[in-house]
Amino acid sequence: MTRRRAAALAALLTVAALLGLAAAAGAATAPVTAQSALGVTGNDACFHCHGQQDMQNRTIDVGGEQQDIFVDRALYDASRHGGLACTSCHIGFKPGLHGADETQAWLITAKLTACDNCHADVFAMYRGSFHGNLVFGESSGKAPVCADCHVAHNITPPGSAAFRASIDSLCARCHPDQLKTYLDSYHGKAFFLGDAKTAVCTDCHGGHKILPPSNPESMVSKHNLVATCAQCHPGANENFAGFMVHVDPQSPRSSFAVWTFYALYIMLIAVVFTFGFVHTALYIYRGIKDGLYRRNRHG
Amino acid sequence: MASTGETVTAESAPQTVRTRIEYRRFNVFHRWMHFLVFVSFTVLVFTGMPLKYKDTEWARWFMDLFGGVTAAGVYHRIAALVTVFYWTLEFTFMVVMVLRSRGKLLRSPGSLMPGKKDLEDMIGMFAWFFGKGPKPQFDRYTYWEKFDYMSLMAGTVIIGMTGFMMWFPLWFTKVLPGIFLNIALVIHSNEALLAMGVIFIFVHFFSAHARPESFPLDKVIFTGSVPVDHYKAERPLEFARRVREGTLDEVLVEKRLTWRIYAADVLWWTITAFAGFCAILMTAFIIWSVFD
Known part of the structure; x- marks a missing residue:
């Protein structure tokens, strides 16, 4: 090593x-x-x-x-x-x-x-972001600084595939719930199994200038969401952008409609599999008991 | 062709060329349909399930096997097109057959339409399981075969619609709100598990392999025909009905027992063993991931 x-x-x-x-x-x-x-x-x-x-x-x-x-x-x-x-x-x-x-x-x-000394443009974006505000602004809170994502002494080139593949785990240090729902979404499943092209956190939320959806300047605000989707899906409209990435089908509070279909299917699967199991087990039991497995062989 | 009574005894009559009179249960169309379902379903399950169970180790094995998640997606879509093809063909075929018979086909006891007898048969089977009565006699299709067919035809519509919504999200969201894409994923994923359970375990594979009457392999969907005695025992009502209606000749075929028949047998065994292996493998993997 x-x-x-x-x-x-x-x-x-x-x-x-x-x-x-x-x-x-x-x-x-x-x-x-x-x-x-x-x-x-x-x-x-x-x-x-x-x-x-x-x-x-x-x-x-x-x-x-x-x-x-x-x-x-x-x-x-x-x-x-x-x-x-x-x-x-x-x-x-x-x-x-x-x-x-x-x-x-x-x-x-x-x-x-x-970092500001050499990367002033990027640093200015960061300073104005939600994270930067927590560090520099009046509202104090824990937020990542440059080196938290760009490892200090072993800096990975941000454009590299290795850095891209690590983005989910970087964000997940503070946003584990969002990671879980992302990984269960279309993009997340593909990303998790090695698709290098699919969207990761920063493709929709931005890297340095991350802002909450309530901020009109945010990439995921109502004003910009369609354009954000259109980066990869040209022709995306408002309906398309209405797709929810961070939804947990197992929680009715996340989206009641999605959860309803999830719950219905779980019940359907449970009923069909239980019935199937009982029917199958009894059939085999009767077959063995009556010696049908020996008698009914055919060519 | 010989009359009914002679045909049944023809099997034991001395022949110069070794032949056997068999009962043709499935024609070439049925067999090809099944082959397309068989291949496309297997590909769909193996390229799709790793996404549903992405956290498992085997999900990565399969993705490596297919050459990555992108390549697996391509195979999944090709198999989806095969599914659309066979479904459309089968559906058209069924509609034409029903129309041609002026609806009589739907009311025939040999029809795939579920009816009152199916419920009675099911109750009868449970009675038989517990030793409380004789085994019910079946016509052309048993209630579990009807369920198998209906659930596949209906399930294909559901899983196909949701699949195409995810394949062409831009097109579908011209009309539908975005939450339909969320719902589509939930339905597609769980319908797939349901279909897999029905096909790989409880209904289809059990009925073809593990049922006492078919153990260890019912290869009729591949060969098309079975020895008359066997079919008579398996589906006595259809047999009796054909004798009564005088239509038994239509389904009796003379099978020449050449080396080709035996070679084909080896092929069916190989294919079925492979399919069985796949089914057991995927079932085991999913059980593993559920309890992991």
Whole structure:
């Protein structure tokens, strides 16, 4: 596995830096800069500690959430952002050994606002979205930031098939009920069984500028729904857009009409199968009892 | 052709070429119809059920087998067109036959139309199951065969309509509201399970394979005819009716027992064994997913 290979690589790096590390550990009370102690600069300095294998299971508390402090260097270097310096995103980093308190500020910067520096257009869309509003607006709440969907150190190209195939699970971390109803819909069944072309969450709801249906600008608002469907189904009308993706046939509260047909069929199936089972079982019983299976063989 | 009485004894008469007088239950049209139902139904079940039970492991096995969900969808639609073809042909055939007979066919005891006798037969069968009476005597079709046929013909309309709604949603929503597409999926999916249960377990396969009278295989739908004695025992009322009406000659055929007959037997056994295997497999998979 790549993870294991990367771990081996990290171990090698550790061996190479053993001397310097011993020095750093010995001088824990008097912080020294990474550069001076280890004789290395740039990303190498960061990975001297954060690339170590024994960092893998260590987390720190950032704003109540456990944050990994291990970064898999092989995956990072191979990622889209591999060429960037760690400090490009971890803005405000001061060299030296650092505690959890000072880390918090640049972790949040790195997960969110640092993206604005290069992806201003996308970031502006996100900022105006429902999720962005929860983060930046007055109404505070838990919402995903950039790095929650675009994994920080192992960023997957958003246009890739791998990223597309992971979208459902990204959204499901906060919207599990919507995932369930989606996966039971036409698109969801096909997606689940490997259809790469079928619609996923972001095709209808948007990626960065997700807005609730009540907002007229939303892709799934009454005003835009027909156009949203028409992206893939040219000629879609209002009736077509009236199809409900997120409906649970097993719940009368979800849609009474759909549930009614579901309930009727379950009853019909139960009656037919029960009758069929009883009739079949009795027929076989009588056949065995009367020895009909032996007598009535024919060519 | 010989008269009725002679024909029945002809089976045991010495012959130079080995032949056997058999009772022709199904003609070439019936047999072809069944073959089309058989093939299309199997394809539809195996390409459709993995979608209904998408969370199961076997759903992925079948999708891999068919080359992905998109390819499976193509096979499903081709089989759907075969279904439309056989249904239309069968329905037209039935209407023409009924019209030609000026409705007499519907009232005939050999008709597929359910009647009072079917209810009596069913009660009689339950009495027989419990050892409380003799086994009822049947005419051309038993009540479970009528149910089998009717449920297939009616079920095909329901499952076909809902299937086409999902195939051509843009066209159907020109008139129908979008919720019909939601309802179509629920109906299509559950009607499929119902049809599969009826065909693969309780009615059709039981009647063809597991019923004491047909165990282990009733291949008449493939061969068309059965030995006269057997048919006489199976459907005494039809036999007696034909004797009474003098129409027995119409359905008696002389079967030449050449190597082809035996080769064909091997073929029917292979096909039926395959179908039986498929049915047991899918049934087991669905039971697995229900209790998983």
